[in-house]
Structures are given as structure tokens and as C-alpha cells.
Amino acid sequence: MIRRIAIIGLGTMGPGMAARLARGGLQVAAYDVAPTAIERARSMLSAAETVLDALGIASPSAGVGMVRFTDDIGDAVSGADLVIENVPENISVKADVYRTIDGLIASDTIVASDTSGIPITKLQAHISHPERMVGMHWSNPPHIIPMIEVIGGERTAPQTVATIRELIRSIGLLPVVVKKDVPGFVENRVLYALLREAVDLVERGVIDPEDLDTCVSWGIGYKIAVIGPMALLDMAGLDIYKSVSSFLNADLSNRDDVAPMVLEKTNASKFGIKSGEGMFSYTPEQTKALQGERARKLVAVRRILEGRG
Ligand SMILES: NC(=O)c1ccc[n+]([C@@H]2O[C@H](COP(=O)([O-])OP(=O)(O)OC[C@H]3O[C@@H](n4cnc5c(N)ncnc54)[C@H](O)[C@@H]3O)[C@@H](O)[C@H]2O)c1
Numbered sequence: 193m194i195r196r197i198a199i200i201g202l203g204t205m206g207p208g209m210a211a212r213l214a215r216g217g218l219q220v221a222a223y224d225v226a227p228t229a230i231e232r233a234r235s236m237l238s239a240a241e242t243v244l245d246a247l248g249i250a251s252p253s254a255g256v257g258m259v260r261f262t263d264d265i266g267d268a269v270s271g272a273d274l275v276i277e278n279v280p281e282n283i284s285v286k287a288d289v290y291r292t293i294d295g296l297i298a299s300d301t302i303v304a305s306d307t308s309g310i311p312i313t314k315l316q317a318h319i320s321h322p323e324r325m326v327g328m329h330w331s332n333p334p335h336i337i338p339m340i341e342v343i344g345g346e347r348t349a350p351q352t353v354a355t356i357r358e359l360i361r362s363i364g365l366l367p368v369v370v371k372k373d374v375p376g377f378v379e380n381r382v383l384y385a386l387l388r389e390a391v392d393l394v395e396r397g398v399i400d401p402e403d404l405d406t407c408v409s410w411g412i413g414y415k416i417a418v419i420g421p422m423a424l425l426d427m428a429g430l431d432i433y434k435s436v437s438s439f440l441n442a443d444l445s446n447r448d449d450v451a452p453m454v455l456e457k458t459n460a461s462k463f464g465i466k467s468g469e470g471m472f473s474y475t476p477e478q479t480k481a482l483q484g485e486r487a488r489k490l491v492a493v494r495r496i497l498e499g500r501g
């Protein structure tokens with residue numbers, strides 16, 4: 193049974209994950225190699241807790257979870273039943289973390305990676321108990337989005353996948369088990385197919401970025417939150433899908449490299465909200481307002497979708 197969790201890496205994802213797990217009654221130790229990240233994570237944790245209050249997610253009566261921060265990785269993983277690795281999407285950075293914790297954790301401690309899409313089979317080559325390694329892919333913002341993908345690699349024991357799926361379910365979240373360890377798993381394969389086409393349409397001047405977002409959010413996103421793609425095929429009719437896909441599929445972007453527009457921006461350090469400019473521009477005040485507004489809307493939509501409107 194999982195009671196104590198260590199989170200390694202407190203950037204964009206770690207603090208929200210810590211807040212949500214603690215609301216599930218779990219004891220969370222939160223560690224980052226950068227002291228500034230730990231400081232930032234404290235305020236992100238308290239912002240996430242405010243959102244969880246708005247979502248009406250209370251701690252179980254069985255036990256109140258807590259988050260404690262530490263700047264010592266040995267202290268973080270000591271006694272942990274589960275370690276969630278949440279460091280940058282780079283195999284060698286992740287492998288360094290696995291090597292560091294290998295001698296510090298028990299042989300039955302589960303090590304999960306929040307990788308966005310590196311196959312788990314590649315990651316588990318760097319750990320001495322690969323049967324205990326699993327993918328646990330959260331979606332951003334992790335304290336609000338309830339779905340988490342669970343992925344076993346070639347050497348993951350079925351029981352490890354089952355334990356993580358049950359943990360996610362037991363705290364009121366939605367586990368989805370991905371049956372094959374394909375790059376990007378399922379969520380990001382679907383998302384990146386959409387993003388490739390969206391970037392291509394803007395790059396070719398078919399549509400302006402603002403209008404692309406209106407088209408996708410109101411034409412597709414709003415609908416797909418209620419009717420998933422498989423159900424949508426049945427709603428539209430497979431005969432229609434057959435006719436349209438017979439000519440449209442061949443015209444969709446199939447580029448297998450990074451789009452020039454994205455390279456141009458990243459080469460100029462335009463990364464989006466984190467640098468103040470990306471597809472759009474953001475002042476610090478606008479960013480703060482946007483984040484508050486997005487959290488409020490996501491909370492409201494989720495309550496409606498759960499029938500708690
Ligand atoms: N950002 C997203 O939307 C998102 C969503 C789902 C999954 N992910 C995945 O989650 C992981 C983390 O992503 P993120 O966006 O939170 O990254 P991030 O860059 O915002 O944060 C990573 C953190 O890891 C810390 N770190 C780096 N090396 C470390 C080490 N050796 N030990 C401890 N801490 C270390 C950094 O100081 C930083 O605070 C990645 O694998 C990413 O692909 C990201």
C-alpha cells in the first residue's frame with residue numbers, strides 16, 4: 193500500500209502534483225536540486241490548494257496528507273513507497289536521478305516517471321529494479337486535470353501497473369492504462385497530431401493564431417470535452433468520416449521535423465508564458481490574470497462535466 197511519496201523536481205508540474213496527492217491523504221516529500229525552485233514551489237503549492245478548495249476536493253477523513261519540502265534527496269526518498277521523478281524531459285538528466293536514488297530506496301519502492309513521452313523501456317534501463325518502474329503521466333495543470341496515463345515498459349511487472357492504477361483511482365482521479373509503450377503514449381500522440389496541423393496552418397498563413405484558437409476551442413475542444421473522438425465518429429457517421437478522410441488525410445501536415453516557426457521562436461528564447469513571449473506576448477500582470485482566469489474556468493467546466501454544476 194502506498195502512503196509515502198517523494199516527488200523529485202518541482203518545476204511546472206511538481207507542486208500541483210504534491211498538492212493533489214496530499215489531498216488524497218498521502219504524505220508527500222518534495223525535493224528539487226535548485227533552492228529557487230523549492231521557494232517558488234511553496235507559493236505554487238498554496239495557489240494549487242486554493243484551486244483544490246474551489247473544486248471541493250477535501251482530504252479524506254482517514255488521514256490528512258501533508259507536503260514537506262526538503263533540499264536533501266536522501267531525506268526525500270527515505271521510507272518512500274513511491275518516488276515520482278519529475279525532472280526535465282531529457283534521458284540523461286532522468287538517468288542521473290535514477291542512479292542517485294538507486295542505493296537510497298528499498299528494492300520494493302516503485303519509481304514512476306512523469307515523462308511526456310520517453311518510452312518507459314528506455315528509462316528502466318537505468319535502474320536496478322526495472323520491474324518496479326512505471327510511467328505515470330499527469331496532464332498540466334496536474335491539480336486540476338483528473339486523467340493520468342499509466343504505462344508499463346517491457347520490464348515493468350503487471351503488479352506495478354496495477355498498484356499505480358489503484359492509487360490513482362483511490363484518490364478520486366482517472367487512471368488510463370496505456371497497453372503499449374509507444375513514444376508519447378496516447379494523450380500526447382493525439383495532442384501533437386493536433387498541434388502539428390495547427391502550427392502548419394498558422395505558418396502557411398491559412399489563419400491567424402487568435403482565430404485558430406477560437407476555431408479549435410469552440411469548434412472542437414468544447415465538444416470533445418463531452419463527446420470523445422471515438423464517440424464523435426459515431427455521432428458524425430463513419431460514412432462521413434470515410435468520405436472526408438479519403439481526400440483530407442493526404443493533405444494534412446505530415447512533417448517529421450520541428451516546424452521552422454517554432455525553431456525561429458525558440459532560437460530567440462521565445463518560449464511562451466515562461467519568457468513573456470511565444471505565440472502571443474504576456475506582461476507579468478497579464479500572466480497572473482490569465483492563470484487565475486484559466487483556473488477558474490477549468491474548475492467551473494470540471495464541476496459541470498462531473499454533474500456538480
Ligand atoms: N510542463 C508540462 O505541461 C508537462 C506535463 C506533463 C508532463 N510533463 C513532464 O514532466 C517532467 C517535468 O516537466 P516540468 O514541465 O515540470 O519541467 P520544469 O523544467 O518546469 O521543472 C523541472 C524541475 O526539475 C528540477 N531538476 C532538474 N534536475 C534535477 C535533479 N537532478 N534533481 C532534482 N530536480 C531537478 C529543476 O530545477 C526544475 O525545477 C518532464 O518529463 C515533462 O516532459 C510536463
Ligand SMILES: Cc1ncc(CO)c(C(=O)O)c1O
Binds near residue numbers: 307309330332380
Ligand atoms: C504541449 C504539451 N506537451 C506536453 C504536455 C504533457 O506531457 C502538455 C500538457 O498540457 O500536459 C502540453 O500542453
